[in-house]
Amino acid sequence: MMYGKGPQDMYGQPQHYEPYQKKGLDxxxxxxxxxxxxxxxxxxxxxxxxxxxxxxxxxxxxxxxxxxxxxxxxxxxxxxxxxxxxxxxxxxxxxxxxxxxxxxxxxxxxxxxxxxxxxxxxxxxxxxxxxxxxxxRVRTEMTETLRNEYGVKLEHSYNQAITHSWDKMQTELYCCSVDDSSWAIYRGSEWYKIQPGVPEHSMPFVPPSCCKKDQYGKYIDKQKCQTWNQGPPGKQSGIMNEGLFYTGCYERGKQFxxxxxxxxxxxxxxxxxxxxxxxxxxxxxxxxx
Missing domain, CATH: 1.10.8 (Helicase, Ruva Protein; domain 3)
Known part of the structure; x- marks a missing residue:
């Protein structure tokens, strides 16, 4: 007599099923x-x-x-x-x-x-x-920070950050002030007005970060760069000042x-x-x- 397959075999033993195998990749x-x-x-x-x-x-x-x-x-x-x-x-x-x-x-x-x-x-x-x-708007903002916050009240973290950023930008992007040949902005700044202990005839027109350096990191002519009044930066035009940056930081920043x-x-x-x-x-x- 034949018995069909079910959950148990003919002797009552449980039926064993193959474990589930996950589908493999083709x-x-x-x-x-x-x-x-x-x-x-x-x-x-x-x-x-x-x-x-x-x-x-x-x-x-x-x-x-x-x-x-x-x-x-x-x-x-x-x-x-x-x-x-x-x-x-x-x-x-x-x-x-x-x-x-x-x-x-x-x-x-x-x-x-x-x-x-x-x-x-x-x-x-x-x-x-x-x-x-x-x-x-950015050009105006740059001019305002240069006139009012640069180099003054350095105990304030904001002014300190602005001063450091301007110096770093002028040094690394080889530029000075906002626009090309705009050194006069510094002469109208708070930084220029409050330089302590500096005679008026010796006051620098621009900070050292506006001055060029040679391949060894030494200033080409720091004194001429900062204080020369026979041409830039003391005057808007005149004989070329080889120690001074002429390009403005606004255009250099845009290019960067x-x-x-x-x-x-x-x-x-x-x-x-x-x-x-x-x-x-x-x-x-x-x-x-």
């Missing part, structure tokens, strides 16, 4: 898996570049935001730093999720990419806004921002492409598992 899925791993290595390199650029701009070039009278440059720097740090985590999650075929980590990877994409868009918008603000923006745009495009590819790969692998 050849296309395996290809995407390793492409995703390679892409996350590119993410790692981009993270290093973006993180380094953000720290460089925040630590060494913060004078741009101070002298231009806006915090957007500082905010954009922090966004670069945060984006770089997040990309490190993304690269880790992507590698582990792809190699181990872990669905949870793939979901986390996808969500993190979306957040970073939004963060990157915010940074790009701030960069566009900051660039659009560089106009007459334009140059840096080119790097940021390049990194941003590369990251956007990688993020979109990463979201596609992670979604594809998730569906395959």
């Amino acid at each position: 050849s296309c899925g395996q290809c995407v898996k390793y492409l995703m791993f390679a892409m996350n290595f590119i993410f790692f390199l981009l993270a290093c570049a973006v993180l380094g650029l953000g720290i460089y701009f925040l630590v060494d070039k913060s004078f741009i935001g101070e002298t231009f009278g806006t915090v957007l440059a500082t905010v954009a720097s922090w966004l670069l730093i945060i984006s770089g740090a997040v990309v490190f985590l993304i690269a880790f999650l992507g590698c582990i999720g792809a190699l181990n075929e872990n669905k949870f980590m793939l979901i986390l990877y996808f969500v993190t990419l979306m957040v970073l994409f939004i963060l990157s868009l915010t940074g790009a918008i701030l960069g566009i806004v900051f660039h659009s603000q560089i106009g007459e 921002i334009k140059d840096v923006s080119g790097y940021i745009i390049g990194f941003g495009i590369a990251m956007a492409i990688c993020m979109l590819a990463g979201m596609f790969f992670s979604f594809f692998l998730f569906r395959q598992l």
